[in-house]
Amino acid sequence: MTALTKLFRTTTFRLSLTYLALFSAAAVVAVFYIYWNTTVLLSRQLNQTIDAELKGLAEQYRAGGLDQLVRIVAERSQTPGNSLYLVADKEGKQLAGNLSAVSPQLWDSLGPVEFVYSRPALGGVERRLAFANVFRLPGGYRLIVGRDIEDRRELARLIRTTMLWGLGVMALVGIGGGYWVSRRILTRIDGLSATTRTIMAGDLTGRLPLSGSGDELDRLSESLNLMLARIEQLMAGLREVSDNIAHDLKTPLNRLRNRVEEALREPYDETAYRETLERTIEEADGLIKTFNALLSIARLEAGAGGENRGKLDMAALVRDVAELYEPVAEERGIALRSEVPEPIVIHGDRQLLGQAIANLIDNALKYGAPSGEGGNGWAPEVEVRAQASGGVAQIVVSDRGPGVPAPERARVLGRFVRLEASRSEPGSGLGLSLVAAVARLHGGSLRLEDNEPGLRVVLALPMEGDALVNGVVTEPPAGADLRPT
Amino acid sequence: MRVLVIEDDQETAAFLKRALKESGHVAEYAADGQAGLDLARTSAYDVLIVDRMLPKCDGLSVIKALRTEEIRTPALILSALGEVDDRVKGLRAGGDDYLTKPYAFSELLARIEALARRTSPEEGSTRFVVGDLVLDRLSHKVTRAGEAIVLQPREFRLLEYLMKHAGQVVTRTMLLENVWDYHFDPQTNVIDVHISRLRSKIDKSFGNPLLHTVRGAGYTIRDSAH
Numbered sequence: 040m041t042a043l044t045k046l047f048r049t050t051t052f053r054l055s056l057t058y059l060a061l062f063s064a065a066a067v068v069a070v071f072y073i074y075w076n077t078t079v080l081l082s083r084q085l086n087q088t089i090d091a092e093l094k095g096l097a098e099q100y101r102a103g104g105l106d107q108l109v110r111i112v113a114e115r116s117q118t119p120g121n122s123l124y125l126v127a128d129k130e131g132k133q134l135a136g137n138l139s140a141v142s143p144q145l146w147d148s149l150g151p152v153e154f155v156y157s158r159p160a161l162g163g164v165e166r167r168l169a170f171a172n173v174f175r176l177p178g179g180y181r182l183i184v185g186r187d188i189e190d191r192r193e194l195a196r197l198i199r200t201t202m203l204w205g206l207g208v209m210a211l212v213g214i215g216g217g218y219w220v221s222r223r224i225l226t227r228i229d230g231l232s233a234t235t236r237t238i239m240a241g242d243l244t245g246r247l248p249l250s251g252s253g254d255e256l257d258r259l260s261e262s263l264n265l266m267l268a269r270i271e272q273l274m275a276g277l278r279e280v281s282d283n284i285a286h287d288l289k290t291p292l293n294r295l296r297n298r299v300e301e302a303l304r305e306p307y308d309e310t311a312y313r314e315t316l317e318r319t320i321e322e323a324d325g326l327i328k329t330f331n332a333l334l335s336i337a338r339l340e341a342g343a344g345g346e347n348r349g350k351l352d353m354a355a356l357v358r359d360v361a362e363l364y365e366p367v368a369e370e371r372g373i374a375l376r377s378e379v380p381e382p383i384v385i386h387g388d389r390q391l392l393g394q395a396i397a398n399l400i401d402n403a404l405k406y407g408a409p410s411g412e413g414g415n416g417w418a419p420e421v422e423v424r425a426q427a428s429g430g431v432a433q434i435v436v437s438d439r440g441p442g443v444p445a446p447e448r449a450r451v452l453g454r455f456v457r458l459e460a461s462r463s464e465p466g467s468g469l470g471l472s473l474v475a476a477v478a479r480l481h482g483g484s485l486r487l488e489d490n491e492p493g494l495r496v497v498l499a500l501p502m503e504g505d506a507l508v509n510g511v512v513t514e515p516p517a518g519a520d521l522r523p524t
Numbered sequence: 525m526r527v528l529v530i531e532d533d534q535e536t537a538a539f540l541k542r543a544l545k546e547s548g549h550v551a552e553y554a555a556d557g558q559a560g561l562d563l564a565r566t567s568a569y570d571v572l573i574v575d576r577m578l579p580k581c582d583g584l585s586v587i588k589a590l591r592t593e594e595i596r597t598p599a600l601i602l603s604a605l606g607e608v609d610d611r612v613k614g615l616r617a618g619g620d621d622y623l624t625k626p627y628a629f630s631e632l633l634a635r636i637e638a639l640a641r642r643t644s645p646e647e648g649s650t651r652f653v654v655g656d657l658v659l660d661r662l663s664h665k666v667t668r669a670g671e672a673i674v675l676q677p678r679e680f681r682l683l684e685y686l687m688k689h690a691g692q693v694v695t696r697t698m699l700l701e702n703v704w705d706y707h708f709d710p711q712t713n714v715i716d717v718h719i720s721r722l723r724s725k726i727d728k729s730f731g732n733p734l735l736h737t738v739r740g741a742g743y744t745i746r747d748s749a750h
Binding site: 317320324327332338346347366367394397 | 607608609612624626628678704705706707708709710711712714717718720721740
């Protein structure tokens with residue numbers, strides 16, 4: 040496809056042509072209307088003046104007979120202008136007037152007629168168009184009163200020519216303008232598709248150019264850029280996950296393999312074999328758990344899952360999960376208090392939200408004990424609250440543990456991230472990532488705050504059902520971050 | 525118990541057959557959906573173990589076909605797809621339970637035994653008795669040796685589920701799913717702590733313990749004195 044055919048195929052160009060055609064048609068109609076009206080008006084005026092003059096001459100004739108008529112006509116013929124007169128006898132001989140040779144056709148006609156007459160001019164005779172009224176007088180005499188309308192014809196010709204030229208220029212400007220506008224838009228579109236192609240080729244950092252005019256193409260580019268940012272973020276997440284998988288899944292796999300290899304090499308007794316096998320199964324189970332958590336997060340982040348959403352009472356769910364963990368807290372000597380005043384109805388997936396709350400409470404119980412020599416002066420306590428305000432349901436889990444230092448809050452959001460202090464506790468570093476993914480799937484967010492001392496995690500979810508966006512980006516707010524489990 | 529295993533992986537099928545035999549059950553197997561459907565139609569089984577992804581006719585279609593023919597043999601779906609949504613699809617297709625691969629055999633065994641029991645008349649009874657422990661489902665009262673035991677609502681439901689499956693092994697996941705209706709991993713062994721609480725109420729001050737831990741599998745409630 041040549042550049043020109045490509046241009047002609049653009050929507051802009053086709054639109055320009057259509058508009059041009061419509062506009063030309065309208066212009067032709069308008070000009071023609073004006074032209075026609077003008078002609079009609081002029082003809083009527085001409086008829087009226089000629090009629091009036093004839094009437095005057097007829098009165099003269101009645102009053103003074105042919106002689107007076109001849110005299111008056113001869114007189115009037117002297118005044119320069121467009122008026123044409125002729126008084127002739129029945130042979131056609133001119134008695135008076137400025138109209139000389141008359142065609143027999145004119146001579147025989149009666150009433151208003153258009154004809155061509157000759158007039159002496161510079162360097163000869165010129166033929167001009169005239170309009171006249173032929174009047175028969177008794178005795179075969181004729182009186183002809185007319186006007187030279189050559190100028191009028193000239194005017195009409197001028198209007199026609201102007202109109203044609205105008206239309207021609209309009210067409211040229213229209214086509215040219217259409218070409219120019221199309222070229223401009225085509226250039227920008229070509230720019231956009233070129234960028235898109237580079238991005239598709241693998242350079243995800245590329246962004247579509249903006250002209251800065253804020254027009255519709257800019258707005259489209261902005262949306263596409265947002266989409267690209269989201270894709271880049273997802274791809275980065277994917278890369279990060281594969282790196283993490285390499286590390287956090289291969290390490291236990293390696294451990295498992297070493298153990299089995301060792302058991303094969305060393306002469307073990309049955310109990311030792313048994314023990315090795317049991318530990319192998321344990322390790323495998325741990326791997327399966329990590330793997331499942333990773334898959335869940337990946338699915339949630341891709342916007343899948345959560346198809347079993349329905350109306351549910353968040354408060355009841357929080358109470359329920361807190362009750363599930365209550366004996367564990369008691370066993371660990373931590374007071375687990377839940378403050379859930381009234382029902383908070385939201386639209387969500389009970390299993391996913393249950394898991395999110397469970398992860399938060401589990402985290403708080405695992406890492407939320409006051410640490411350091413003799414603790415930090417606070418009694419070990421975990422508080423779970425559910426509250427609703429301004430269309431947002433909030434689940435707040437706070438502890439009195441060491442908390443997460445503000446600069447670390449950004450980091451612990453990632454998968455597999457575990458703070459050094461928590462390495463001694465079992466966990467995969469995926470718990471909070473999963474909570475964040477669940478929050479995002481429900482159109483909500485996850486925030487880490489300072490509980491002075493301790494950590495306060497706030498899971499905020501929109502309460503309106505239609506506020507739920509499946510898999511749509513909600514950028515994690517600055518400082519919103521997660522702690523490992 | 526006669527079990528039909530519909531599974532396309534030869535090794536898995538052979539392992540299941542062997543392990544089921546060791547547990548005292550009779551297992552037959554079909555390598556694809558169509559063969560499985562034919563077998564399930566023609567002979568009587570107590571439980572079907574159906575892999576979700578099968579050649580010729582997938583697992584869910586097999587179960588759907590059986591259910592439309594009014595064949596109500598309890599079916600356990602085995603699947604590598606473990607999300608809640610997949611589970612719901614499986615149960616909607618007519619499956620009775622759903623187990624995600626990879627699984628522990630003890631878990632599978634406990635689940636199919638529970639499924640086979642579902643068709644027994646005990647299901648609808650209003651009183652469960654194990655030894656001298658009595659649970660009345662109507663009045664929500666529990667007594668042991670005639671002595672009333674006060675239980676929290678959740679503890680009552682936990683005991684109810686255990687007693688409904690008295691003599692059978694009940695896994696932690698089964699408890700979490702059936703008593704709490706949670707289909708996720710709660711990370712910490714929360715169930716163990718709930719069980720030990722329950723145990724302290726129903727067993728502690730009585731000589732003969734009824735609630736037993738089955739190593740590597742779960743829990744069971746039974747009167748070991750008999």
